[in-house]
Amino acid sequence: MSNARANILARLREVAPQADTAVPEPAAPPIEALSHADQVDRLKRLMEAMHAEVYLTDSGNWTAVLKDVLRQRSLNGLLYAPATPIGTTLSESWESDLPPLVGYDQVVEQSKERLFGIDAGITSTKGGLADVGALILWPTPHEPRLMSLAPAVHIAVLEAANIHDSLADAIAREHWQDKMPTNALLISGPSKTADIELVLTFGVHGPKELIVLILDD
């Protein structure tokens, strides 16, 4: 290839350092420390404002809430991750009147039709952000990326203990800079657009519905 890299860096290095170009950095504004209840309330309220459907439940009851949600809809299946804790719970307690559980257990090249054809997918989350109302997802080998994207309904399970006040707070507390995954995501609602006359419409490419189960024990 060309010498683009060397030429670009040489041009940048040619210029004498300009000490005056950087300015003092104001400290981060103090993060409003929220109580646990406030974190949950705020996240729920903000995500609902963005058209997510949010249910408060606990680790003993969440599958019952989920089953209710699923029975209200007519879905052709639920994509899930068999080798995760929530996957195990689901497969142990599944009932025959519910949409069949479909495991994401093959690479995408072998399962693309299934991924794009199934109505719903369920994933766990790494945490939440209270100040903006968003979920943190770090997809894993067991729980791949397309699970939260290809199906029209995305169901996310969030443990309330993992809600942070803000993104800055989450990065600082968990030292994200030491261990960024292949893909990290913040999700605040179902897919949306306002490209036509700024009219907000949901479900343009990704999930049309986002259902969040907050487990607060």
Add this chain to the structure above:
Amino acid sequence: MANPVTVDFPRNFTKALNDGQLRRNLRAAMDTLGLRRRNLFSDPEAFEQLRARGDAIRRRALSKLPQLLEQLERKCTENGIQVHWAETPDEANRICLEIMQRHNATRVIKGKSMVSEEMHLNHFLEERGIEALETDLGEYIIQLDHETPSHIIVPAIHKNRDQIARLFHEKIPNTPYTEVVEELNAIARKILREKFFAGEVGVSGVNFAVAETGTLCLVENEGNGRMCTTAPPVHIAVMGLEKVVERLEDVPPLLRLLTGSATGQLITTYFNMISSPRKPDEKDGPKEVHLVLLDNGRTQIWADPELRQTLKCIRCGTCLNHCPVYTRLGGHAYGYVYPGPIGSILTPQLEGLENAGAMATASTFCGACEEVCPVKIPIVDILRRLRIEAYNKVDSPHAVKGHGYKVNAMESLTWKGWALSNATPWVNALNAKLLGLLGPQLPRLPAPDIVKKWTQSRTLPKFASKSLHVLAKEKGLSDE
């Protein structure tokens, strides 16, 4: 290298100003976007603090640009992302083409990216038999109509729903005419999901690239950006080399400034952080991720301390939304990829003053752009600098490309005369007297072309028979 674009600004501006539909579409949209931003940043003190931080973070990143680019390259490479450098758009296009050809790709799906517009990537690929489909709804709409984006954030904002309804009806086979936005949305969803399924290479832009971790950050609402960077086996990200930031902790304040300024959102639906291709045990995601770093004149801009501030831009588009000129013209009249105030300072520097210098005159100097800019770019100072350099040959290695293209003996002489008149009291007094005597006769004289053009949309001033100095003297005020 592509030939410089020739743009007929006077014709474009007249056409835009006479298009009532366009002006109504823009007015409504820009007012809404401005209002949403004001609602989100409703606490002025907190907002000023956040802006100061955004400014400082961007300045720090630019002050260390060479080191950060090398660190970004090193981190990305360690993570398995392949990094490419391009000095020109043509070179960047060829890098993308070569990757696509290596994978025998003919169907490419694209997320929104201004840099790819700067490269005219779609056109380049189409000429070589590769279909590059825009998947952002706004971009998809304008691609159907063979148009370019007219706004950095809402690319199809110049069109209203009837125009889009007609476009879908005419261009997409078997599509009934509907003005219902949800239905238009559903039509696009159906078509684009098939494309996501079949896409062989995904192309995206980059909002921030984090040197510390080798992470590419993408901000979006629709999910098409995630689709393009997740579903196909290959992902190519293109970015201007100024998009690098130093640390991961720099991202949250910039993200807040970007989404708040652009659309008045606390956060977008998706914030996507990509740090590597698919790892051996992972089931999806692209097997190859490429990052193309484009210079295209940015190193030249960077070399000058004042012009460098142009590169702080985080492409939020809020200067467009608040610009009285943009709101009346829309983006297409500017004729280049980046419209509005930021386009008017960036484009002449990228394309040369002789080609795009006129953009710097499409401003009222009202300063609204600077007042709203989330990273405090001194847009007005830079506009003024571009106007001055257009008229003056500058003996400096940092002079803007094409400086002095307007140097003109007649104009120089006129302004020299003007300066002399204002610096020499007796000449000034004489001038005032002459204009008072002869001024009323001026409209009856045959006007030179330049005056005729000027008076087409302006009223020629009336000269008073007595100057202010004379009137003051008559009132017994001291005239010093």
